[in-house]
Amino acid sequence: MLVVVIGPALYQAYMNQLENVNYVWWVTSEGQWHALLGTGVAYTLSITAVNRLSRLPGTRSYLYVVPAIVIFYLALMLMLGVFNLEYSRHQVGLSFLLAVSLCTAYYYIDSRLRRMRFAVVPFGKAPGLCTRPGVDWFTLTGPDLIGIRRIDGVVADLRAELPSEWQSFLADCTIHRIPVYHATHAHEMITGRVLLDHLYANEYGSLIPREDYEVIKRWIDLAVALVLLPLLVPIMLLTALAIRLDSPGPVVFRQPRMGFHCRPFTVYKFRSMYDGMKGAGFTQEGSDPRITRVGRIIRKFRLDELPQLINVLKGDMSLIGPRPESMNLADWYRKDVPFFHYRHVVRPGITGWAQVEQGYAAEVEGMIRKLEYDFFYIKHFSFWLDLLVVIRTIKIVISGSGSR
Structure with missing residues (x-):
């Protein structure tokens, strides 16, 4: 064991130096605390927004990183201004630049590497609805997923008369946490439209907004x-x-x-x-x-x-x-x-x-x-x-x- 003996004068000088050193820079002032907590909330909300937006039809997650981050960081600065709170502009700016650059890179790479892949049960209206480009559709030849490396879900016309082995296959998919989508629901997820000729009476009544x-x-x-x-x-x-x-x-x-x-x-x-x-007539194109x-x-x-x-x-x-x-x-x-x-x-x-x-x-x-x-x-x-x-x-x- 090494024992270091420091005299009273040297010890006091050392403590004075420690007080002048901002060795924990983000907690040395109230303004930096506000910036730290605020940017943490803004970043969390931005990522949540990107993840939720990317689930909607026709979206590419990396294209919404910058708008989401800009919206929530502007909201942060507005809230800080409304409540007249001090904050480190340098810290907020650095956090904004890091969030934009790192998140854009991550979501861009993720979108390039990950393309939606669905297996299609070949009965009823499912094959006709599952043709949208930009998605990998795999029409199944048998009630199994053999040969398909990765799948985001199985699409089937749940109102069609499916053979018993295909019904068992869909039940197994659900047991193994593989999502099973009704064909019209899958079409809605991809296109962002509810087809009028597939509006069944029970679904029509379910279109009541929250x-x-x-x-x-x-x-x-x-x-x-x-x-x-x-x-x-x-x-x-x-x-x-x-x-x-x-x-x-x-x-x-x-x-x-x-x-x-x-x-x-x-x-x-x-x-x-x-x-x-x-103004009641149609506006002519051109x-x-x-x-x-x-x-x-x-x-x-x-x-x-x-x-x-x-x-x-x-x-x-x-x-x-x-x-x-x-x-x-x-x-x-x-x-x-x-x-x-x-x-x-x-x-x-x-x-x-x-x-x-x-x-x-x-x-x-x-x-x-x-x-x-x-x-x-x-x-x-x-x-x-x-x-x-x-x-x-x-x-x-x-x-x-x-x-x-």
């Missing part, structure tokens, strides 16, 4: 609208001035539309067509002579939708939901499109799942596809699906794609 989230969503709508309106007032004033200088007529366009529980309401939009043009010069710009970047924040505050609309149709179109679709009125079980939205997945649709065939997206949104009504719609909407607004 009432608990419906209440939470309404409060979120109010809070976001109250925050966004003051921030967007300068943009809205400049847009109104440009419309006024570009062509005669009112700045704001008003139109009756079918709303929540099939109740009509008046929607507000910045006018993008020449005064006197009817060059529509009814649209003004300013109208093309505000349509491209969706600035014409900003006055609908007033509709959100009034309770006519939500930020996210099925787009409201004009009364004339709603009556027409009701006659030709099955289950069309069921989309009004939730509040219509400024943006929605169908808008970011399909875009504009007017003809009956396009409306049927749009309705399938709307039904998927209603069936999977959740915060995470709304967050995915917000991220994709921001991308569309920045790029200006899909406008008419």
